[in-house]
Amino acid sequence: xxxxxxxxxxxxxxxxxxxxxxxxxxxxxxVVSSKxxxxxxxxxxxxxxxPAVLQGIQAQKQVDVDQVDKEFIPYVTAVYRGTDVNxxxxxxxxxxxxxxxxxxQFEIPLYTGAPEKPIHFDKPGxxxxxxxxxxxxxxxxxxxxxxxxxxxxxxxxxxxTDLPAGQYQVxxxxxxxxxxxxDTGQKVSLEADSAPQxxxxxxxxxxxxxxxxxxxxxxxxxx
Amino acid sequence: MALTKxxxxxxxxxxxxxxxxxxxxxxxxxEWAESVLDASAEYRTNDDVNLSVFNDDEKSDKLLRGVLGFxxxxxxxxxxxxxxxxxxxxxxxxQDYSEFDGLDRVNPGVALGLTHKFGLGPDAPxxxxxxxxxxxxxxxxxxxxxxxxxxIRLGRRFTPRFDAAIDWSYDKSNGKDDLPVISPGLPSSxxxxxxxxxxxxxxxxxxxxxxxxxxxxxxxxxxxxECTVENVGFLLTVIDMTAHTLDRTFEGCRYRxxxxxxxxxxxxSYALGPHTxxxxxxxxxxGGTGRWLYRQxxxxxxxxxxx
Ligand SMILES: [Cu+2]
Numbered sequence: 001x002x003x004x005x006x007x008x009x010x011x012x013x014x015x016x017x018x019x020x021x022x023x024x025x026x027x028x029x030x031v032v033s034s035k036x037x038x039x040x041x042x043x044x045x046x047x048x049x050x051p052a053v054l055q056g057i058q059a060q061k062q063v064d065v066d067q068v069d070k071e072f073i074p075y076v077t078a079v080y081r082g083t084d085v086n087x088x089x090x091x092x093x094x095x096x097x098x099x100x101x102x103x104x105q106f107e108i109p110l111y112t113g114a115p116e117k118p119i120h121f122d123k124p125g126x127x128x129x130x131x132x133x134x135x136x137x138x139x140x141x142x143x144x145x146x147x148x149x150x151x152x153x154x155x156x157x158x159x160x161t162d163l164p165a166g167q168y169q170v171x172x173x174x175x176x177x178x179x180x181x182x183d184t185g186q187k188v189s190l191e192a193d194s195a196p197q198x199x200x201x202x203x204x205x206x207x208x209x210x211x212x213x214x215x216x217x218x219x220x221x222x223x
Numbered sequence: 224m225a226l227t228k229x230x231x232x233x234x235x236x237x238x239x240x241x242x243x244x245x246x247x248x249x250x251x252x253x254e255w256a257e258s259v260l261d262a263s264a265e266y267r268t269n270d271d272v273n274l275s276v277f278n279d280d281e282k283s284d285k286l287l288r289g290v291l292g293f294x295x296x297x298x299x300x301x302x303x304x305x306x307x308x309x310x311x312x313x314x315x316x317x318q319d320y321s322e323f324d325g326l327d328r329v330n331p332g333v334a335l336g337l338t339h340k341f342g343l344g345p346d347a348p349x350x351x352x353x354x355x356x357x358x359x360x361x362x363x364x365x366x367x368x369x370x371x372x373x374x375i376r377l378g379r380r381f382t383p384r385f386d387a388a389i390d391w392s393y394d395k396s397n398g399k400d401d402l403p404v405i406s407p408g409l410p411s412s413x414x415x416x417x418x419x420x421x422x423x424x425x426x427x428x429x430x431x432x433x434x435x436x437x438x439x440x441x442x443x444x445x446x447x448x449e450c451t452v453e454n455v456g457f458l459l460t461v462i463d464m465t466a467h468t469l470d471r472t473f474e475g476c477r478y479r480x481x482x483x484x485x486x487x488x489x490x491x492s493y494a495l496g497p498h499t500x501x502x503x504x505x506x507x508x509x510g511g512t513g514r515w516l517y518r519q520x521x522x523x524x525x526x527x528x529x530x
Contacts, residue, residue: 067499087460094298098343098344128268132343133308135380165412211383212426212428213497214496214527215502215527216496216527217527218492
């Protein structure tokens with residue numbers, strides 16, 4: 001009985017994947033600042049108008065945010081809600097990772113290597129990461145409400161491939177974004193197997209500061 | 224280890240000390256967490272290198288200064304000790320003056336610091352207890368001295384751009400005992416100095432690459448300086464001199480008296496990367512007693528590396 005239901009589930013998922021691939025569309029995005037400069041590490045995500053599209057799509061099993069030379073790597077990590085994020089520490093010293101953000105508050109006290117458990121991110125929004133030993137360490141996890149997301153490269157460009165045909169609202173988020181991602185939404189209608197559609201975003205940026213790291217002549221600060 | 228504990232107990236009176244002592248005696252719950260290497264090379268000008276209170280006697284000089292330091296940071300990890308670090312460091316400083324070679328020196332030093340952060344996040348305040356010892360080996364060996372400094376510093380980051388700290392420290396120098404006595408009844412121990420210093424420091428990021436810093440300190444205690452033999456005779460009649468002797472380097476008299484000094488420093492730090500920076504600045508100092516004040520201005524630029 002159990003085996004047959006598993007086979008049925010497998011067939012259903014396979015069929016769904018075949019359907020997605022068969023009628024897939026591509027969306028190319030470009031993000032620039034109000035000064036026209038390319039914005040790196042911007043998260044571009046497409047929210048389907050029909051929530052049924054999201055049914056059966058699972059979050060990625062596990063995503064890593066590493067710590068190397070007392071910095072988080074990468075600076076921005078986008079995940080689908082429900083994803084477990086691991087915070088391995090590749091440094092030989094201890095880090096103390098935390099977040100005060102509304103979307104996820106957590107603390108992993110001093111550790112080396114891999115923490116015992118990953119952190120589960122289930123609420124959409126930005127999660128600002130910090131280390132309590134090295135105040136300059138800053139990075140972000142952006143939890144998307146849609147599984148269709150990507151991050152821009154140094155040229156401010158990104159591609160979303162294998163999107164099921166349909167109506168979407170495409171949004172962007174970046175640590176320096178002034179306002180909410182909802183305010184950046186652009187409606188697009190994607191047809192199966194058509195030429196890639198292009199969306200362009202010009203974002204209003206706020207200045208983001210992180211605590212000073214380089215050596216100074218007035219030794220001070222918590223190190 | 225016993226010495227460190229005794230030192231912590233001596234500093235005492237602060238809640239974190241007892242927590243640390245528990246961690247120290249009990250099962251090993253901490254490990255060497257971080258090694259930090261500091262190196263810097265500096266060029267500095269000083270327009271009153273002899274700290275003379277007489278304008279005519281002021282001597283100026285330029286110097287090259289190099290500092291190499293290594294420290295280990297011991298991170299505690301039990302309960303609130305997650306927020307406490309012990310820093311043990313050793314350093315060596317070299318100073319090479321261009322004109323007054325007698326001032327050239329090699330200063331090995333050790334430092335111990337205990338820092339506790341009161342909570343989580345970049346804006347949690349922190350408290351640092353520090354003790355350091357330096358042996359000054361000067362070319363003009365009359366100037367050799369040992370310096371011990373102990374103090375407490377309280378700091379806080381107010382915004383990602385701005386942080387500030389206040390520091391109180393006590394400084395004791397012990398110079399040579401056999402310097403020539405020139406006035407019977409007046410000791411020659413001009414390099415035996417005791418002073419307390421209050422310092423306020425503020426750092427503000429002007430741009431993500433440029434940090435501006437302001438540092439003000441008030442020193443209370445022994446002041447020493449140098450002037451010609453003729454002027455020291457006059458100075459003896461107007462201030463309460465507590466020691467004086469001959470000064471080989473400047474060929475005059477070195478004196479000591481009880482006074483104060485105000486020092487203001489403005490500096491900038493230009494980050495070349497996470498581990499390197501060019502620092503530059505100016506330090507103005509005015510100290511003495513009554514109307515007998517020295518005025519010293521210094522300019523510096525250095526290259527600093529920290530990893
Ligand atoms: Cu860290």
